[in-house]
Amino acid sequence: MIGRLWLLGVPIGLLVAVVVIVALRGxxxxxxxxxxxxxxxxxxILRPGEIELVLVNDSEDTARVAQAxxxxxxxxxxxxxxxxxxxxxxxxxxxxxxxEGESYDVELLLSPKGAVEYEIEDAEAA
Amino acid sequence: xxxxxxxxxxxxDPETNGFDPTAILRDFDWGTTRxxxxxxxxxxxxxxxxxxVIEIVPEVKFSAWTFNGRVPGPTxxxxxxxxxxIHFVNAGSHPHTIHFHGIxxxxxxxAPGIGEDIGGGLINVGEEFTYEFDAxxxxxxxxxxxxxxxxxxxxxxxxxxxIVDPPDGRPKADELLMVQNAFDPNFDEDNEVYAVNTVGFHxxxxxxxxxxxxxxxxxLVNMVELDPVNSFHIHGNFFHRFPTGTSLEPQxxxxxxxxxxxxxxxxxxxxxxxxxxxxxxxxxxxxALGWMGFxxxxx
Numbered sequence: 516m517i518g519r520l521w522l523l524g525v526p527i528g529l530l531v532a533v534v535v536i537v538a539l540r541g542x543x544x545x546x547x548x549x550x551x552x553x554x555x556x557x558x559x560i561l562r563p564g565e566i567e568l569v570l571v572n573d574s575e576d577t578a579r580v581a582q583a584x585x586x587x588x589x590x591x592x593x594x595x596x597x598x599x600x601x602x603x604x605x606x607x608x609x610x611x612x613x614x615e616g617e618s619y620d621v622e623l624l625l626s627p628k629g630a631v632e633y634e635i636e637d638a639e640a641a
Numbered sequence: 642x643x644x645x646x647x648x649x650x651x652x653x654d655p656e657t658n659g660f661d662p663t664a665i666l667r668d669f670d671w672g673t674t675r676x677x678x679x680x681x682x683x684x685x686x687x688x689x690x691x692x693x694v695i696e697i698v699p700e701v702k703f704s705a706w707t708f709n710g711r712v713p714g715p716t717x718x719x720x721x722x723x724x725x726x727i728h729f730v731n732a733g734s735h736p737h738t739i740h741f742h743g744i745x746x747x748x749x750x751x752a753p754g755i756g757e758d759i760g761g762g763l764i765n766v767g768e769e770f771t772y773e774f775d776a777x778x779x780x781x782x783x784x785x786x787x788x789x790x791x792x793x794x795x796x797x798x799x800x801x802x803x804i805v806d807p808p809d810g811r812p813k814a815d816e817l818l819m820v821q822n823a824f825d826p827n828f829d830e831d832n833e834v835y836a837v838n839t840v841g842f843h844x845x846x847x848x849x850x851x852x853x854x855x856x857x858x859x860x861l862v863n864m865v866e867l868d869p870v871n872s873f874h875i876h877g878n879f880f881h882r883f884p885t886g887t888s889l890e891p892q893x894x895x896x897x898x899x900x901x902x903x904x905x906x907x908x909x910x911x912x913x914x915x916x917x918x919x920x921x922x923x924x925x926x927x928x929a930l931g932w933m934g935f936x937x938x939x940x
Contacts, residue, residue, distance in 0.1 A: 589930065
């Protein structure tokens with residue numbers, strides 16, 4: 516009986532550990548991937564010399580795009596709006612001389628904190 | 642605006658952080674000083690660890706842990722043989738220590754579990770401890786928190802430099818402290834901002850001002866976490882390199898120096914021509930993520 520109770524304690528312990536870890540980390544302001552249900556890049560449109568990202572804010576908070584990084588380098592960008600209200604979408608255009616067929620890691624740093632990452636594989640003009 | 646630079650405002654307003662990367666270059670703190678019986682010089686400082694949100698590139702904030710509200714912490718300066726007394730107050734939110742590189746008794750090492758019988762070791766929140774030791778050897782030495790997890794406590798900003806001058810000093814020069822550091826504001830175990838004296842790209846927009854033919858001495862320390870090596874490269878010139886600053890004879894004449902974590906060098910250089918000369922990490926990724934700047938040489 517004692518052995519079986521011990522077995523029951525393992526999944527409960529794991530569940531408690533997960534809850535504690537989630538509680539300590541706090542609510543995610545933005546995800547580190549493009550698959551977040553809070554802030555995400557829904558798609559990228561590539562044109563010569565620029566990468567346009569469609570940024571969707573599905574979180575409950577207003578977000579502001581502070582900086583943009585493409586493959587470990589800061590790049591200039593402009594946006595339809597750098598401030599994105601909940602349930603709104605913005606188009607963020609990065610000025611970057613991408614090369615057809617190559618892959619890029621894109622990271623948008625948010626203000627005051629958080630980031631959204633997006634991966635472009637096999638770059639191809641829209 | 643060129644691609645590869647930060648977007649928006651060119652740098653961070655020093656009012657925002659309460660410190661200025663340019664001012665830190667030449668801000669050497671000799672402490673409160675008095676002569677002891679026998680002629681020895683006693684130098685005293687107070688270092689307070691506390692939490693502070695800082696801006697590391699325009700609009701990007703970082704929840705730092707600081708010594709005296711700045712990153713890097715105060716640049717402590719002494720002469721070899723001086724007696725040093727550093728009063729440490731932990732006003733932060735986690736236990737901390739100050740571990741000084743140099744030669745000193747074990748109880749003054751700022752390592753958890755060592756020296757606890759006299760109140761040292763790990764200093765809990767709200768507690769204080771005084772580190773006391775002689776300044777030796779002469780050279781350039783980092784200090785940093787040694788609490789666990791070590792990388793995390795250093796990456797949060799708890800570090801600075803201790804410069805110990807040789808007994809007879811070094812030749813007169815325009816002296817600069819450059820602490821290479823980096824930050825991971827979204828905690829993905831990958832730094833997003835690299836810098837000298839904390840703010841990425843700062844010296845691109847506010848070049849380091851130096852004079853033609855004047856001797857410039859750079860105290861260069863690498864405190865970057867999460868990356869095993871860093872580097873310093875200068876354009877259009879060469880420098881003499883004194884590893885750790887512990888010898889008065891240069892070991893190398895070069896334009897690039899590689900540093901591992903905690904490594905440091907004293908570099909001496911003269912600019913024969915006026916103009917703007919870039920300096921940056923020759924790890925190009927670090928340069929493109931903020932670790933680049935200019936020297937501006939004038940008559």
